[in-house]
Amino acid sequence: MLQKxxxxxxxxxxxDLLAGTVVALALIxxxxxxxxxxxxxxxxxxxxxxxxxxxIAFVGGRPGMISAATGAMAxxxxxxxxxxxxxxxxxxxxxxxVIQILAGFLKLGDLMRFVSRSVVTGFVNALAILIFMAxxxxxxxxxWHVYAMTAAGLGIIYLFPYVPVLGKNLPSxxxxxxxxxxxxxxxxxxxxxxxxxxxLPDTLPIFLWPEVPLNLETLMIILPYSLGLAVVGLLxxxxxxxxxxxxxxxxxxxxxxxxxxGIANIGSGLLGGMAGCAMIGQSIxxxxxxxRGRLSTFVAGLFxxxxxxxxxxxxxxxxxxxxxxxxxxVSIGTFSWASIRDLKKHPxxxxxxxxxxxxxxxxxxxxxxxxxxxxLLASLFFANKVGQHMAIRSHKDDxxxxxxxxxxxxxxxxxxxxxxxxxxxxEALDKVVIDLSQAHFWDITAVGxxxxxxxxxxxxxxxxxxxxxxxxxxTIVDKQAIHNKPEAVEKFMxxx
Amino acid sequence: xxxxxxxxDGSRAAINxxxxxxxxxxxxxxxLELLHxxxxxxxxxxxxxxxxxxxxxREHLLEELAELDGKRSRLMLEQGRFMLGEARRQVVEAxxxxxxxxxxQRHDFLVDTLLEFEPDTRLLVMGRQGxxxxxxxxxxxxxxxxxxxxxxxxxLVALDNFKAPERFMLAYDGSVxxxxxxxxxxxSPLFKGIPCHLVMAGKRLERQREQLANAxxxxxxxxxxxxxxxxxxxxxxxxxxxYVEEQQIDMLVMGAWGHSRIRQxxxxxxxxxxxxxxKVPLLLLR
Numbered sequence: 001m002l003q004k005x006x007x008x009x010x011x012x013x014x015x016d017l018l019a020g021t022v023v024a025l026a027l028i029x030x031x032x033x034x035x036x037x038x039x040x041x042x043x044x045x046x047x048x049x050x051x052x053x054x055x056i057a058f059v060g061g062r063p064g065m066i067s068a069a070t071g072a073m074a075x076x077x078x079x080x081x082x083x084x085x086x087x088x089x090x091x092x093x094x095x096x097x098v099i100q101i102l103a104g105f106l107k108l109g110d111l112m113r114f115v116s117r118s119v120v121t122g123f124v125n126a127l128a129i130l131i132f133m134a135x136x137x138x139x140x141x142x143x144w145h146v147y148a149m150t151a152a153g154l155g156i157i158y159l160f161p162y163v164p165v166l167g168k169n170l171p172s173x174x175x176x177x178x179x180x181x182x183x184x185x186x187x188x189x190x191x192x193x194x195x196x197x198x199x200l201p202d203t204l205p206i207f208l209w210p211e212v213p214l215n216l217e218t219l220m221i222i223l224p225y226s227l228g229l230a231v232v233g234l235l236x237x238x239x240x241x242x243x244x245x246x247x248x249x250x251x252x253x254x255x256x257x258x259x260x261x262g263i264a265n266i267g268s269g270l271l272g273g274m275a276g277c278a279m280i281g282q283s284i285x286x287x288x289x290x291x292r293g294r295l296s297t298f299v300a301g302l303f304x305x306x307x308x309x310x311x312x313x314x315x316x317x318x319x320x321x322x323x324x325x326x327x328x329x330v331s332i333g334t335f336s337w338a339s340i341r342d343l344k345k346h347p348x349x350x351x352x353x354x355x356x357x358x359x360x361x362x363x364x365x366x367x368x369x370x371x372x373x374x375x376l377l378a379s380l381f382f383a384n385k386v387g388q389h390m391a392i393r394s395h396k397d398d399x400x401x402x403x404x405x406x407x408x409x410x411x412x413x414x415x416x417x418x419x420x421x422x423x424x425x426x427e428a429l430d431k432v433v434i435d436l437s438q439a440h441f442w443d444i445t446a447v448g449x450x451x452x453x454x455x456x457x458x459x460x461x462x463x464x465x466x467x468x469x470x471x472x473x474x475t476i477v478d479k480q481a482i483h484n485k486p487e488a489v490e491k492f493m494x495x496x
Numbered sequence: 497x498x499x500x501x502x503x504x505d506g507s508r509a510a511i512n513x514x515x516x517x518x519x520x521x522x523x524x525x526x527x528l529e530l531l532h533x534x535x536x537x538x539x540x541x542x543x544x545x546x547x548x549x550x551x552x553x554r555e556h557l558l559e560e561l562a563e564l565d566g567k568r569s570r571l572m573l574e575q576g577r578f579m580l581g582e583a584r585r586q587v588v589e590a591x592x593x594x595x596x597x598x599x600x601q602r603h604d605f606l607v608d609t610l611l612e613f614e615p616d617t618r619l620l621v622m623g624r625q626g627x628x629x630x631x632x633x634x635x636x637x638x639x640x641x642x643x644x645x646x647x648x649x650x651x652l653v654a655l656d657n658f659k660a661p662e663r664f665m666l667a668y669d670g671s672v673x674x675x676x677x678x679x680x681x682x683x684s685p686l687f688k689g690i691p692c693h694l695v696m697a698g699k700r701l702e703r704q705r706e707q708l709a710n711a712x713x714x715x716x717x718x719x720x721x722x723x724x725x726x727x728x729x730x731x732x733x734x735x736x737x738x739y740v741e742e743q744q745i746d747m748l749v750m751g752a753w754g755h756s757r758i759r760q761x762x763x764x765x766x767x768x769x770x771x772x773x774x775k776v777p778l779l780l781l782r
Contacts, residue, residue, distance in 0.1 A: 022547045161546035171547030247558055249536075249565060281549055288557050289545050333549025 008063045012292045019291025020299025023066055023282055025174045027053070027304050028315070029326040030282070031069045032194055037134045038074040038274060039081040040089065041198035045069040046308050047205040048093075048273025053301025055264040056278075061256030062241040063294045064248065066282040067264060068301075071131045072232050073275050075365050080225045088222055090210035093269030095219075095226035097262040100234060104259030112238045112254065118350045119374035120239050121339045122357025124280060126370055127236070128335035129362055135324045135331075138192070145189050146321045153180050153325025173326045180322035181314070194323065195316030202312050204305065205271035230262075231368040233277035237261050240278035247287045281330045349381040387414030390439070392422040401430040411472075412442035416449040423453050429462050437468030441476060498618040499598075500528045503606065504583045506575065509623020509637075509654065514583050516654035516777065517621040518590030523686045526618050528592060530583045530599045532576040533606045534569065569603070576601050606639050607646050619686075620651045624771070640771060644752055644780055650680065651752075653771065653778040661747035661777075665693040666715075667736055670707040673754030677781040678711050681749060682718040686779075692720045693743060697727035697735045733769050740776055752780035 027049050035045030049068035056067040081089050103109070139146065153176045160172035184191060194200070212218050241252045257278075265275050286296055308315060343351055353374050361370030390409035396402070403424075411419050434453070441447055450466070457464045502517035504510050521528045580599045588594050602609050610620065625637035644651050664687055668674050681687060692715055696708050708724055715722045725743075727735040740748060752767045770778060 018545060022545050026547050157548050158550060161544075161548060167546060169545050171545060173547055243554065247554075247561055249561075284549055284554055284557065285547055287561075288549070288553070289547065329548055329550070332551055333553050335551065336554070337551040338555050 008294050010293070010295065012290075013295060015290035016293045016295035017299055019286050019289035020296040021303055022171045022289045023286050023291065023296065023300040024303035024307065025171050026282060026285055026326070027066075027068050027300060028308065029173065029177060029318075029323045030071075030279070030330060031304070032197070032315075032318075033134070033323050033327050034069045034071050034074040035274070036197050037071060038077045038089075040077075040086055040274060041200075042194060043199050043201040044086065044089075044272065044274050045074075046201050046304070047271055048268045048276050050301050050305040050308075051205065051268040051271050051273050052264040052276045053297055053304065055267045056260050057294045057298035057301065059256075059260035059263045060294070060297070061253035061258075061260055062244055062278075063250075063252075064283070064286060064292045064296055065237075065240055065244045065252075065257075065278050066286050066297055066300055067237065067261065067276060067278045068282065069274055069276040070233075070236065070279050071134060072127055072236050072367050073229055073277055075130055075134070075367075076225060076228050076232060077274060078365075080222070084221060087211045088218070089274060090208075090269050090272065091212045091218065092222040092225045092229065093265055093273070093275040094210065095222055096229040096233065096275045097264070097266030097269060099226055099230035100262030100265060101259050102262075103230065103234060104255050104257075104262060107255050109234070109238060109254030109258045112242075114375055114379075115235070115239075115371065116353065116375070116378045118346075118353040119357055119371055119378060120242070121336050122354040122374050123235065123239060123361070123367060123371055124334060124336050125339060125354070126358045126361035126367060127280070128331045129358065130365065130367075131327060131331040131334065133362075135327050138320050138324045143191065145191055146319075149180055149183070149191070149319060149321035150325050150328070153177075153322050154328060156180075157325060157329050173329065176325055177318055177322045180325075181318050184319045185317060189319070192320045193316060194318045194320065197320070200312045200316055201305075201308055204309065205273065207270055208272055210269070228366060228368050229275045232366070233261055233265070233275060234258055235367065235371055236280070237278035240280045240283050243280060244283050244287060247284070248292060281334045284333065349378075349385075353378045353381065383412070383414045386410050387412065387418070390415045390418060392419070394424075396429075401428075402433060403427065403429055403431075404433040404435060406435045407439040407472075409438075410440050410442060411446040411449070413445040416445045419446070420449050420453055423456075425456050425460060429460075431463045431465065432457050433465045433467060435467045436472040439468075439472045441469075441473040443476060447473060447476070498526065498616050499613075500524065500526050500619045500621065501610070501613060501617050502528060502530050502583070502587075502621040503610075503623070504530050504532045504579055505623075506579055507623060507625065508656075509625060510579065510583060511586065512654035512656060512658045513621050513623050514586040515590055515658045516652055518587045518592050519658070519660045520619055520621060520652060520686065521587075521592045521596060523688070524618065525685075527596050527598065528587065530580050530587070530597065531609070531613075532580050532599075532601050533609050534572050534576060534601065534603045535605055536565075536603070573601065607642055610643060610647055614647060614649060617647075617649045620647060620649055621654060622651060623654055641768065644767070644771070648782050650782070651780045653774075653780065655775070655777050658777055659746065661687075661690055661745075663691050663693060663743065663745050664747040664749055664779075665695050665736075665740060665743070665745040667748065667750040668694055668696050668708065668711055669698065670696075670704045671751070671754050673751030673782070675711075675751075677749065677751035678714065680781050682715055682720070687749075688719070690720075691723065693723045693725060693739075693745060695725045695727065695736065695739055697729060697732045697739075699728070699730060733766065733773070737773065737775070740774075745776060747777050747779060748774055749779045749781065752782050 031045040031049040032042040035042045052067045077089055080092060156176040156179060157172045160175050161167040237257055238254055241254065241257055245252055261277060268276060339354060356377055357370045357374035360373045361367050390411055392405055392407050394403055394405045405423060454464045500517055500520050502513050504513060517528055584597055584599060587597055622640060622643065624640060666681055668678060694712055694715065696704060712722050712724050725739060727739060729735040750770065767780065
């Protein structure tokens with residue numbers, strides 16, 4: 001136990017401190033940008049990022065992963081904030097946390113195994129596109145200064161790391177923000193700054209209970225939002241956990257992560273922050289900077305709030321163009337370039353699932369719906385593929401006018417039709433033997449189609465003998481454990 | 497058949513572990529397994545603080561980290577093989593027939609590996625400190641206490657200049673743990689033919705005198721040459737160590753972690769203290 005805590009927190013102190021600092025600097029522009037997407041003051045996102053990062057450092061299930069206010073969540077809140085205001089958002093954040101904790105106790109984190117790789121890729125790409133699209137309002141109907149600054153900002157972000165010595169030791173997004181702010185102040189450019197977008201925090205967050213009436217009506221308003229937020233938050237967190245697992249060759253505790261996200265969101269809601277979740281881009285930055293332990297997440301949150309509270313005067317001077325440049329970088333970094341490159345290599349069904357996920361998300365601005373569609377499509381494609389694994393051979397014994405059909409493979413709803421059409425009912429026979437001992441019947445549709453075949457043969461006056469039905473239909477039983485006890489299966493089957 | 501497992505690493509302690517496990521192997525006549533665990537504790541530290549992510553950063557980063565891990569693992573694997581080869585040579589030199597020796601390397605955490613093999617373990621031999629503490633002579637390795645708390649098998653802690661014991665001491669206090677330890681000593685061939693000092697220390701020992709006598713009878717019944725001693729003193733720990741020095745005891749046997757965690761926290765643990773302060777090899781029984 002103690003060993004585990006030591007391993008999680010203090011096994012990588014120097015790198016965790018440095019990486020946490022780099023992440024904190026990158027979190028500030030994101031938290032502000034996502035607050036603007038959600039339509040709330042920047043301080044709501046900044047408080048949220050601080051609370052979530054610090055709390056998840058203790059209660060999360062994936063050391064080294066960064067959680068804070070995110071774009072995926074912000075996009076879901078837009079209408080709630082617009083129609084009902086900030087207090088309802090805080091209430092929805094609390095409820096989101098409660099739902100996520102419940103999901104953790106119900107071990108819903110294990111459901112992630114149904115989310116295939118192509119759905120995850122689709123989710124990530126859709127997220128990148130959404131983050132990019134959210135920047136467009138800042139780039140329309142503005143003066144040429146803004147375009148120039150955004151382009152220069154991107155140039156600094158991607159070229160500064162090639163500067164010898166300094167390049168590898170100073171976060172280039174920070175260099176971009178500082179130099180763009182300096183340019184705007186020196187030339188006194190009249191362009192939009194962070195200060196124009198709303199209130200910045202000047203104190204530490206304080207405890208406050210959302211000022212909403214505690215009644216059924218409030219619940220009905222926030223529940224749909226909270227459900228969406230909870231699902232998207234868990235999805236993105238668990239996907240990010242997978243990515244971090246892969247990068248660091250370690251494993252994470254998914255259900256603890258679900259509960260942790262819930263606790264962090266409750267904490268955020270009570271301190272005036274919006275709901276958040278794990279961040280793919282920031283977590284990659286953290287790992288890239290050498291962060292591995294819980295300490296890196298904790299430092300990121302703590303350093304963020306220190307910077308923000310002391311530097312609020314300066315932060316309000318940051319031109320939006322610099323933020324846009326950073327967010328474009330985040331969106332480019334989140335996008336899975338390999339998925340475009342591999343489109344030709346991957347099978348069509350995989351590509352369809354990925355592209356459908358992206359398309360649905362971009363159309364609905366709701367990642368949960370996109371993932372749902374993706375998972376559904378992936379399952380259908382899979383069912384179709386497995387359904388092809390069924391073949392029926394037959395041979396005829398002329399002396400007794402008997403034909404024996406041997407069924408091999410998987411019989412269930414997608415292959416049931418093919419199963420029926422594989423029998424020749426027009427042949428004049430005395431007897432038909434259907435050997436099912438090498439087949440698997442997976443559902444009631446399969447059993448129904450067998451009944452149909454038997455009935456058809458009987459109508460033609462053919463005597464039907466079915467062999468091996470017991471073995472074949474054992475797979476219908478939902479719980480694998482029962483399979484080992486033949487008597488239990490018979491009991492189960494006789495009940496149907 | 498259950499084995500003696502010897503934990504080998506690159507520290508100074510490895511040589512003691514070799515001699516100690518060779519001695520134990522000859523006493524118990526059980527197969528000896530030399531174990532080296534490749535722990536993944538530290539990370540490649542080529543942190544890049546540029547804080548930006550571009551197209552394909554994730555893929556590149558994964559490649560880069562896997563490459564670094566791979567390089568490090570290959571080196572450690574090679575080094576581990578060399579250590580195990582060296583250990584085998586020493587154990588054979590100490591008189592163990594080479595058919596009885598096997599070697600094993602695993603990528604895992606030490607405690608997890610030992611737990612996995614626990615059902616098959618008869619005796620575990622470890623050094624007091626590992627690679628990380630080679631410079632500090634009386635430090636206790638980070639693994640040792642953890643392993644002794646987790647594993648429910650006898651653990652022999654080898655110290656510098658290990659030699660076959662000529663006298664051993666069994667610290668006895670009449671507790672459940674101590675009685676269990678007593679029984680194990682009586683039944684095991686490990687100490688056959690080695691004189692035993694059965695020692696009780698503490699205040700007001702007269703109450704427990706009968707238990708001590710019973711324990712003596714039990715050991716004598718098992719064919720041991722037993723000397724008993726009662727150390728009537730406040731400072732149990734110091735008294736035991738003083739006795740060890742006085743009587744030239746060369747191995748200390750005790751039941752380990754007998755008390756509840758709370759009591760250990762409040763009063764300090766005897767086992768913990770002995771792990772830190774004993775000058776002679778320890779055999780911890782659970």
